[in-house]
Amino acid sequence: MIKINNLNFGYSKHQLLFKNLSMQLSNGHIYGLLGKNGAGKSTLLKNLAGLVYAESGTLDVLGFNPAKRQPALLEQICFIPEEFYLPSVKIDAYVKANAAFYPNFDHPYFTALLAEFDIPVGQKLINMSYGQKKKVIIAFGLATNAKLIIMDEPTNGLDIPSKAQFRKIMASALTEDRCIIISTHQVRDLDNLIDTVIMLDENSVALKASVEEITNKLVFKRVKEIDDKVIYAEPSLAGYNAVMPNFHQEDSKLDLELLFNAVLAEKNKLKPIFN
Amino acid sequence: MEFRDNKAIYLQIAAYVCEHILLGKWKVDEKVSSVREMAVALEVNPNTVMRTYELLQSKNIISNKRGIGFFVAENALVNVKDYLKTQFIEEELPVVFRNVYLLNIGFDELETRYNTFVKETFNP
Numbered sequence: 043m044i045k046i047n048n049l050n051f052g053y054s055k056h057q058l059l060f061k062n063l064s065m066q067l068s069n070g071h072i073y074g075l076l077g078k079n080g081a082g083k084s085t086l087l088k089n090l091a092g093l094v095y096a097e098s099g100t101l102d103v104l105g106f107n108p109a110k111r112q113p114a115l116l117e118q119i120c121f122i123p124e125e126f127y128l129p130s131v132k133i134d135a136y137v138k139a140n141a142a143f144y145p146n147f148d149h150p151y152f153t154a155l156l157a158e159f160d161i162p163v164g165q166k167l168i169n170m171s172y173g174q175k176k177k178v179i180i181a182f183g184l185a186t187n188a189k190l191i192i193m194d195e196p197t198n199g200l201d202i203p204s205k206a207q208f209r210k211i212m213a214s215a216l217t218e219d220r221c222i223i224i225s226t227h228q229v230r231d232l233d234n235l236i237d238t239v240i241m242l243d244e245n246s247v248a249l250k251a252s253v254e255e256i257t258n259k260l261v262f263k264r265v266k267e268i269d270d271k272v273i274y275a276e277p278s279l280a281g282y283n284a285v286m287p288n289f290h291q292e293d294s295k296l297d298l299e300l301l302f303n304a305v306l307a308e309k310n311k312l313k314p315i316f317n
Numbered sequence: 318m319e320f321r322d323n324k325a326i327y328l329q330i331a332a333y334v335c336e337h338i339l340l341g342k343w344k345v346d347e348k349v350s351s352v353r354e355m356a357v358a359l360e361v362n363p364n365t366v367m368r369t370y371e372l373l374q375s376k377n378i379i380s381n382k383r384g385i386g387f388f389v390a391e392n393a394l395v396n397v398k399d400y401l402k403t404q405f406i407e408e409e410l411p412v413v414f415r416n417v418y419l420l421n422i423g424f425d426e427l428e429t430r431y432n433t434f435v436k437e438t439f440n441p
Contacts, residue, residue, distance in 0.1 A: 072362055209360035214353055216363050234326055234361040254368065257325060264323070293325040 043069045043190065043221045044090065049099035051082075051089060058097070059085055061245040069189070070218045074236030075225035076302055081242040083225040084124060087192050090223070091121040104189060117144050120183035124194040128167040128175050136167060137182070144186035152185035158207055173199040180208070184215055191215070191222045197231040205231050229298040239298070241305050248305050251316055253296050259315050261288040262297045273311050274304035287315060326361060330369040333359075335378065335397045338389055345394070349379055349387045376400050 044067040052058040059082045067073060077083045088094045089101060092108030092115070101108055106115035129136065133156070141147040156163060159177040167175060176199050183191065197205050212235055216222060223240075226232055239256065241249040251259075265272070266281040275284040283297065285304045305312060320329055337343045349355075352370060356363040370387055373379045378397055380390045390396065417427065 071364070206360060210357045213356040213360060213363060216356075234320065234359075234365070237362045237364045253365075262323075293328055295320075295323055295325050 043067055043104060045100070045102040046089075047100045047102075049089065049101060050097040051085065051094070051099075052097060053085075055097070058245060060096075062099070063246050065240070065247050065250055067221055067223070069221045070216070071238050072212065072216055072222040072224065072236045073238045073240055074229075074232060074298075075223055075240050075242070076227075076229070076298070077225075077242035077248075078306070082245075083242060084194050086242065087121070087194055087223065087225060090190070091119055091192055092116070093121075113143075117146075117186075118189045120186045120188035120191045122176075122179055122183050122191075122193040122196055124198065126175070126179060128170075128178070130166055130168040132166055133161070133163055133178065136178075140182070141186075144188065146187035148185050148187055151187075152181055155181035155184060155211065158211065159204060173201055173204065176200065177204060180211075184211065189220055191220060193222070193224045195226055195228070196224060197226065197228050209235055229302070233296070233298045239301070241302065243306060243309070248309060249301075249312070249316060255316075256301065257288070257294060257296050258291075259288055260301075261286050261290075261292045262294045262300060263292075274300070274308045276300065276303065327365050327368040327372065330355070330359065330361070330366060331372055332401075334369065334373060335401060338378065338393050338397050339401075343389050345389050345391060347389050348385075349389060351386055 044065075046063060046065045049060050049063040050058055051060040051063075063086075075083050075086065085094065089096060090103055090108060092111045095109045104115060104118055106112055108115060108119075131139075137149075137152065141149070141152075156178070159181060161174055161177055161181070162170075167178065170178070176196070180193070180196060183193075197208060200208060209232070212222065212224075224232060224236065236253070238252045239249060240247060260273070262283070262285055264278065264281055265275070265284045268275050268282055268284065271286050271289075272282075272284045273286060275282040283300055285297075285300055288294075320326060334343075334349065337349075343349055350358065352363050352366045355366045359366070370379060370381075374381060374387075376396055376399075377390050378393050378400065379387045381387055416422075
């Protein structure tokens with residue numbers, strides 16, 4: 043679905059954000075894109091959607107170079123940005139103006155999603171709250187039936203019931219021919235939804251592994267004391283929350299926050315484990 | 318369903334399915350929720366549910382009828398008990414044994430308490 047090869051990108055020529063970044067993504071997965079502020083999560087997503095252009099390297103999305111912005115590719119991409127602008131029209135006018143760009147747009151599905159998100163249909167978009175607007179563009183994006191779904195911090199601004207609805211909608215939106223990429227800081231909103239973790243750090247991909255691979259190689263558990271097997275640990279009420287190599291094939295639940303901090307703090311210890 | 322914070326999600330879903338079978342909510346030869354239905358209900362990735370169903374298939378607890386879906390397998394009740402027993406012996410019993418040893422609780426006392434517990438809980 044997506045092949046990135048030796049991507050170099052910078053907003054200024056002298057300061058590159060990505061240096062020789064390479065990665066492949068396939069359909070049938072929900073990728074969770076993680077990284078510190080400024081690590082380049084949104085920028086990577088914009089590269090995939092053809093909204094910014096790389097210095098060098100190759101980018102292949104569904105067989106197209108996104109920088110060329112060909113309609114045949116753009117109609118297969120749904121991009122939900124973190125910051126967006128919606129015009130002063132009602133939903134039906136918005137759909138009339140925009141749905142035509144997506145040949146597979148599913149009107150009944152869009153209506154069902156709006157109902158599920160409890161969106162007042164007769165109201166002008168501009169008068170809606172941030173959370174409501176966000177739900178409208180998420181519903182619109184999914185209704186395009188695009189093959190590549192890119193979401194930048196989708197749960198920001200959603201209230202508590204909407205987050206649960208969002209997770210249900212995304213669980214049903216994943217099909218074998220779709221690829222979903224979600225960038226987030228709210229890992230607890232999404233940690234059971236993503237099946238593969240991509241973490242950006244220091245101009246490149248610091249980790250890309252499926253949850254299954256991570257929990258095969260690492261074990262996440264509470265320990266009373268830290269010994270030399272522990273890769274990274276944080277103090278907790280009853281001892282420490284620790285990450286260790288999984289020598290005894292223990293099954294544990296991936297703790298995304300702990301993994302995130304472990305990757306930042308102990309990159310050299312984790313690299314050989316995932317090579 | 319509430320997820321606990323230390324056990325792999327696909328195993329927690331397996332325990333959830335096993336409980337449904339033990340409690341008779343899903344009977345032998347009945348269809349179990351599809352991967353998608355289960356993923357939506359539990360708000361998890363469908364690939365995680367698929368992993369659970371593959372595990373339960375390998376334990377002969379559910380079976381896959383091609384093109385139709387997953388069904389409760391013929392000997393599911395026996396196999397669920399086997400599976401849960403193995404898990405109990407490997408994961409929970411060591412914790413109990415450790416406390417029995419540390420607190421110096423005799424087997425006689427343990428037996429009396431066990432019998433009382435069974436009487437009070439299951440034969441009111």
